[in-house]
Amino acid sequence: MHIGKKVWAIAEGYIPGWSNGPDPEMTSHESICILNASEEDAHVKLTIFYSDRDPIGPYEITVHARRTKHIRLNDLTNPQPIPAAKEYSSLIVSDVPIVVQHTRLDSRQDANALISTIAYSE
Numbered sequence: 001m002h003i004g005k006k007v008w009a010i011a012e013g014y015i016p017g018w019s020n021g022p023d024p025e026m027t028s029h030e031s032i033c034i035l036n037a038s039e040e041d042a043h044v045k046l047t048i049f050y051s052d053r054d055p056i057g058p059y060e061i062t063v064h065a066r067r068t069k070h071i072r073l074n075d076l077t078n079p080q081p082i083p084a085a086k087e088y089s090s091l092i093v094s095d096v097p098i099v100v101q102h103t104r105l106d107s108r109q110d111a112n113a114l115i116s117t118i119a120y121s122e
Contacts, residue, residue, distance in 0.1 A: 003037045004097035005121035013048070013088040015074055030073045032092070032119075035099040036063040042096045048082055049089045056080055063098065092119065 015030050036042040041064050047057035059076050063069045073082050073090075082088065092100055100119040 002097045004035065004099040006094050006097055007122040008092040008094075008098070008100040008119040009121075010090040010092070010100075010102045010119045013073075013090055015082060015084045015086075031070055031103050032073065032090070033068060033070045033101045033103065034061070034063045034092075034094075035068050035101075036065060036094075036096065037099075038096045039065050040096050041065050042094045042098050044092060044094045044098065046076075047091045047093075049091065051087060056082075058093075063094075090119075 010032070013030060032046075034042070034044060041062055044061040044063060045058035046061060047055050047059075049055045056079060059078065061069065061071060074084070076082055090102075092098075100121070102119050
């Protein structure tokens, strides 16, 4: 089954600079969830864009055939970590169709906020 698109964008990105609650469950973070419903492994490249510096990436991610993968953007280190408390946007390109969802957990306050949205696709 081929569901999804090969190019996705998330225009809004921001990893909160601090957290309130036990690690790692309540660590403020952003994540992307990738669904690969195809019969082939998806080789995904993630590039991060900033308003005041050159993009970084690609971060290379493999999502096996007929699987899903959740990636905490805070945990990415190669080619370099994504800085906290800095606005950014993401471009996600795959060699097979995928579906991408974006989520942020903001635990800077006792009353936590969780937002989620489907990314824009072409």
